Amino acid sequence: MTTSATPVKDNASPRALLGGRSIPGRVVPVIVTFVLFVLLFGVGAARYDGFTSGQVLANLFIDNAFLIVLAVGMTFVIVTGGIDLSVGAVVALSTMVAAAGLRAGLPLPLVVLLVLAMGSTLGLLMGLVIHHFEIQPFIVTLAGMFLARGLCFVVGVESISIKDDVFRSVATSPILLPGGVSITWSVLIALVIVAVAAWVLHRTRFGRTAYAIGGSEGSATLMGLPVARVKVGVYVISGLCSAIAGLLFGLYMLSGYGLHAVGMELDAIASVVIGGTLLSGGVGYVLGSLLGVLVLGVIQTLISFQGTLSSWWTKIAIGTLLLLFVVMQRAFMRRQP
């Protein structure tokens, strides 16, 4: 018991990284994920020419900006012990609404606002149902998933390409970084969201309450914390993040389609879990989820560099990793009294 005080002091670096007084034991999975990322990248660098370039790293962010945003929203939900299966469908719906709105000649800012409002509202509705009717998040968000996916085809059954000039220029104009590396605006947006989310989850009372709910919802209620507000709030955040991810996906694909992002909710959940967040709630970091996405991304890159393997090997690798991490978490939980 008393020994726990000493390692805290030794581990100054992860504490500083994670912006708070985190406890080493809980940071371990995040560090493991980081080490894994570095190892995988190292394997790539050792085996393939050109893997070490900064652009390969930048492409990881470019190709996964939307997934990063989704995983961030998902982290909030999972920290409270919930789950949100609707995010992939909301991404698709967002691309559809944005594409259809722009085709109808609505101004871009209005379309963006519309999409964000729609995502948040869907999240709000699901959160309210989950909290006030005490229904498992799994079922409610599954219903939300079907609803959003269905709504896509109400907007249109065909893929709609986005021709708005401003939208296209945002999508294609690169931001040049020193060293000849370029990123997109999507990456910048995603990173800003990671920063804001980390601040909210780790440094505000809202975030603290989310952890408390994940630890013990009953206790959180008895402690007089605003459980209802936060529990509904995390689904609003997840919905909002899905809408933003939808816009980023629109920038990436330059089209809206009802079959976009099929199964992406599962990629998001996998990233969050690989990033060290406990599915049972109460433990997890936004930064971990970012690392989780990057691990998924680097596996994809490795397989594309390899060239002869089918892209389905990505799924096999992710499945294996996910299993490993869940088993590791279980072992970690057992150690705790």
Place this chain on the structure above:
Amino acid sequence: MSVDAKQAPRAAGRPPVVQMRGISMEFPGVKALQEVDFRLFPGEVHALMGENGAGKSTLIKVLTGVYTPTGGVTTLDGQEVSFSGPAAAQDSGISTVYQEVNLCPNLTVAENILLGREPRRFGAIDGRATRARAAELLADMGLDVDPGSVLAEHPIAVQQLVAIARAVAVDAKVLILDEPTSSLDQDEVAELFRIMRVLRDKGVAILFVSHFLEQVYEISDRMTVLRNGRLVGEHLTQDLSRINLLSLMIGRELGALEELERLADQAGEEASAAPVLRATGLGRKGSVAPFDLQINRGEVVGLAGLLGSGRTEIARLLFGADRADSGEVTVDGKVVQLRSPRAAIASGIAFCSEDRKGEGVVADLSIRDNLVLAMQAAAGWARPIPRKTKDQLVEKWIKALDIRPANPDALVGRLSGGNQQKVLLARWLVTEPKLLILDEPTRGIDIGAKTQIQKLVAELAQKGMAVLYISAELEEVVRLSHRTVVMKDRAKIAELDQHATVDDIMRLIAHVGERTEAVAG
């Protein structure tokens, strides 16, 4: 003490901070409170007394807004109030520390103490200030706990004190302590009482609930006694003798203790030498050293020892919850392999675990359903039990165990701890086991229910059941048992006959100079 006691009448001169009048609370099938009046003065420690099911917890939940009463009014500082929940009650200055630690095990000690009230800087939680403030509060309480450590790393007793630190951190007018001492040792209780006195002298009204009579007499100025959801009286502690308090609390059942002694004696004479269970060299590495044990028909064998001495481990071996790695067990002369609880049940062994919430009753089902489940499991799924037989059996056991309310459709989760324990016992009894293993059946329940359960055990033995009785309370073990097995450091160290006394057992255990704190409880 005398100084404390004199403060109480003086306090009565002031207007009460909390006044509850005619409070009634009804659940489907249960009248938990009927027209209860209650008042709480500033600067007093007020004990709320009553057996399990008397309505103490319900009254507290009404006061803190967890339940909305079906009748009556509550005033705080003369203003009528109706809280929407514990948060609202807390905002008005009513803080509660519950029997079970209601904190978040995944957060740090400091976070738990200040959750929802963290010092902030520019909208963000100031981690450093949070820890500093928590450290200050812990230091005030004389607690040496690292505020940055995760709560789950600490033993329950420390978690409990952290919960109290949290309650103290608010400037509470009313502090409710619901069984705060049940998991604390002597020193920790003394520490808690010191803190309670400090708070009381600052004018805080403290509502204290405890099953430990001596603690109530040590700390309280005034007490309110409830029985079966009704108010039976409010008294100054100094004016109410222990025996009068007991008779107020349990009323008609005072004679039960004497009857118990008589039954135990009778059963003793009738105990036959036919062994129901015989264990030879039974043991499990790292759990309990090989031991021999024989339990005869109609006999109560007590297992005495300190916490962690191997009492529960023996029970788990005999019930097949853990696999033995040496020795053998015979039931009715036949060797049995106790590989799983299922195998043990098939051999006629029943085990009432000490963790009744986790391993015992199904809280969401009615008393009837809980009992029927057990019957059906015993009879096998393929053989339906006639409805009439079921109803008769359910009624019989509700009556025999005096389960209250005597309504077969009442949800078990709504019953008090003592009554849940009785339902758990009934669940096993309907299966008519040959050997009944009881692990701490009377822990956390009041004197009335305790006596009833002890009496029941004596009666069962008289009817021929073999009973293995495990309890931390030596008096109880000695009173009930025909033979007592003494455990120490995970090994059987002695077996005493009916004439053993608590002193004998204590001497045996203390023999090698170990602490005997469990004995004190």
